[in-house]
Amino acid sequence: MSEAEDHFGTTIGALPDSVALLRRHAPEVFAAYLAAREAVYRPPPGGHLDLACKELVFIVLDVAAGHVEGAVAHAEAGLRAGLTPGQIMEALSIAILIHGHQCWAKAGATVMRRVEEITGTTT
Known part of the structure; x- marks a missing residue:
């Protein structure tokens, strides 16, 4: 590899x-x-954010950019790093406030569908 x-x-x-x-x-x-x-x-102390925070930033920025594949991949990684569905949805809610409903419709909803599939949650 x-x-x-x-x-x-x-x-x-x-x-x-x-x-x-x-x-x-x-x-x-x-x-x-x-x-x-x-x-x-890089993890702390070389980097400053823990892995879950980094993945959350990636998720939101990919959603805002309309990059569905990346947002979903980072959501999967974020869940593995300890993010909860609620944390992901709250961050996506902020993205909707800043970037509008289109970022939700283009990418955010797909991310949350995948989060639901992985976690078996609907809230």
């Missing part, structure tokens, strides 16, 4: 297709992206 596959496997479960494409077609850009991503994922 490569360093990239190990990093993505550990953080979100697998190397996303979009990132694999970047690695194949722009290896230097991919290397810089991987280095930045590894820096962001």
Whole structure:
């Protein structure tokens, strides 16, 4: 397993297709992206946020950007890191306040459907 596959496997479960494409077609850009991503994922004390907080930020930013695949992957990782469905929904509620209902309709609802599937909850 490569360093990239190990990093993505550990953080979100697998190397996303979009990132694999970047690695194949722009290896230097991919290397810089991987280095930045590894820096962001440093645990305390090197990093300042715990893993659950980092995943929550990723979820909200991906939802705001309309990046469904990434938001779902980070929600799955966030649940593994200890986030609760309520914490994810509350953060998505803030995203709705700032970015409007379209971010919910485009990505947030899909995230919460996946959270429901994983956790067996509907609240």
